[in-house]
Amino acid sequence: MKKISIATSILLALSTQALADPGQQGDKWIAGFAEYYSTDQEASGFPNYLSDGTGLGAEFGFRFLPQWAGRIEYSSLDIDASSLGQDKSGSRLGFDAMYFLPNDSMYIFGGVKEIKIADSDTMYNLGLGKHWTVAEKLKVITEVAAYNNFENGNNDIGVKVGLAYTFGNSAPAMPKDSDNDGVNDTLDMCPNTAPGTQVDAKGCDIDEDKDGVLNSLDLCPNTPVGTKVDSNGCALGADEDGDGVADADDKCANTPMSDKVDAVGCSVFMEEEVSQNLRINFGNNSSIISNPNNPDFQTFADFMNRYPNTDTVIEGHSSAPGNDDYNMMLSQKRADAVRKLLVTKYGIDAARIKAVGYGETQLLDTANTKQANALNRRITAKVTASNRVKVEK
Template identity: 55%
Template structure:
C-alpha cells in the first residue's frame, strides 16, 4: 500500500511540473489490458528461472496537452517456471510520462516500475504505443516496452493489447497563422492577407486614411478625410485618371486604368521589336492606293506619333509574274505612294519615313498560284527602333 501511494505521488508530481506551463483542461482515461511479459533469460531466483507468461492489468491516465500525458499502471503476470513454486506470478506497478506525436501517430513513454517477482526490485522502462479510435470515447491500446532492472541489469520485454475509455476534454491544438500576419487563424477574419501587410486585430488590412480603400490596394494612402476617392483610393477631384499620381504632377493626364505608371503618371513600357504589314490595295500594274482611309493607316500613324523616336522603312514587294526589273520598279513606286500618304494625310514627319522596293526578291510563297501572288504583293512597315510596350497593373 505504501508503495502504491508513493507511485501515485510521483505521477502527480510529473503532471504538476512537466505540464505546469499548459493552460488547459484535462482529458482522462481508464483502461484494462492483457499482455505477454517475457523476463530476461538470465533472470533467476534461488536457481529458479522464468519464461514468458500472460498478464492482466489496469491503468489510469491523464493527457494535459496536445503532446504530453502521464499514467499509473498495475499488472499481474503468471509466469512459467522450472520449479514447483506456490506463487509463480509477478506484480508490477508504476508510472509513465507519455509524449504523443503529431496527429496522434503514436506515443513514446518512459517511466519507473516496481516489480514483486519472488524478490522485489525497481526497473526503468521505455516503449512505443498507439491509441486507435474505435469510437469517440473508446480506444484500442497497443504497446511494446522494454524494462531494465537497476539491481541485476536484467532486460525484460512486454507486448500489450487493451481497451481504454476516455472522458473530459483536452486543450485544443494551438492555432496557426497561415498568412503570417501575426493574427492566429482562429481569430483571423481575412485569412489570405498579403505577407507584410499591416493588419488590425481581426487580421484584416488596415485603412489608414479611412477612405474605404484598404492599404494593400490604396495608391494614395494619405487622402484627406472626407475626400471622395476611386477604386485605387485616390481623390476623384485631384487624380482624374485614377492612376495614383495627383493631377498637379501628372504629365500624362489620361493614362488608361490598366496601365502601370511611373512617378510622373505616364505609362511604363518594356522594350519589344515591331514589324507591321500594312493592308494596301492597288489596281493591277498601278501604284495608286485604293484604300487610303483604311483604319490600318490611322493605327500605324497613331503608333508613330506615340513613339516619336522611331524610324520606319516602307518596303514594297511584288509577286513573281512579269519581268524582274518591272516588278522592282512597281514595288518601289508603291512603297513611295504609301510613304507620301502617311506624310500628307496622316501627318508623319517625312524624315522619319523611307521607301524601298524589293520586287520579287523576297517572296513569301513561291508557288505559281493566284493566292501566292496575292500574298507576295504587299507593303511592310519596318520600325528600325525599339517599341516600348506598356506594363499592365
C-alpha cells in the first residue's frame, strides 16, 4: 500500500495547484492510456510467480450530471512472471462511476473489473484521478487505483497516464431577447416594448411617460400623459406625494410611491383572474371516495371560502366499458359523492355547488386499456374568481 499512498499524495499536491477548468453536463470523451500495474505477490498464493507489469488501454466516458460521470475501460496487460522467466499477457475490462469534486480539482471513482492474467478474477476498484486541460478538446488523464479481489483478498495497484479527446457538449444558449429590442431578457426592465421602439440600456422607451424628458433625466418617470412638466420630468407645481401629478390636480393625496397612477393621481387597479382546480380519480365501478382527507379537498374549499361569490360545477366521468346508461348513473353518483363531502366535511354552502354526471361522453383517453380506463374514471371541478390588484410602477 506504500506505492498507492505515494501516488495519491503526488496527485493531491498537483490538484491543489491546477487551474479550474470544470467540464459540463453532456461532455463525452474517448482516451488512450498507458499504465503501471503491480500485483499483490504476498497474497497471490502458490504458485507465486506474478510480479509487476505494464498495460495499454482505452476508455469511453460520459458526464450525465454536472458532478457525475460513468465510463467503460479496457486494458491489455503485460505482467512479469519472474519465477517462470517469462511474461504473462492479460486484460482488464469493466465500468467505473466517477464523482468530480468542485471545479474538477480531482475525481473519485469506483467500479467493477474483470481481470484475466493467470486466471479470470472479478476485482472491485477505488481510486483518485484528474483531467488536466491542455487544449480546448484535449485533456491529460492521471489516475491511481487500488484493486481488491473479495474472494482471495488480493490487492493490486495501478497507476495510469493517458490523453483524452472531449466532445458532445453543446454550446451555451444565446441570451434571449423576447421583444427584440436589443436588450437581453435578464436585463430588460420593460420586457414587452413595442416593435421599433427606441430603448435605453434597461430595455425601456427612452421617454417612457412621453413627457419630453428622457428616462435617464426623468425624476418623475410615470407622469400621466398630457401633464406639463419641468426639466426634471415632474409636473409643474407642488407634488407632495411624488406621483407626477401636481397637488392642485391630485385627487388622491399620499399615493404610495410604488403605485402607478392615472391623470388625477389615483392608483391604477386591474382585474386579475385566479382559479383553483380539483381532480379526483375513482376505483373501477365505484363511487366511494377512498381518500376524503386528501389535502386537495381542503385547498379547494379554502379557495371557495376566500371568494364567497363564486360557484362551481362538480363534473363526474366514467370509463368506456359497460352500459352507457349505467355509466351515466355511476358518473352522477361520483359527482354527488364529492359534492356531499365538500358540503358536510368542508363546510361549503350546498347552493354554491352543482353536481353533473357525464358518463363516458368526455373520455380523456379512448384506448381500451387499464391505464386509460383509470384515467377516465374521474371528478373534475374548477372555480374562477376576479381579484382586484394594484398596478405597480
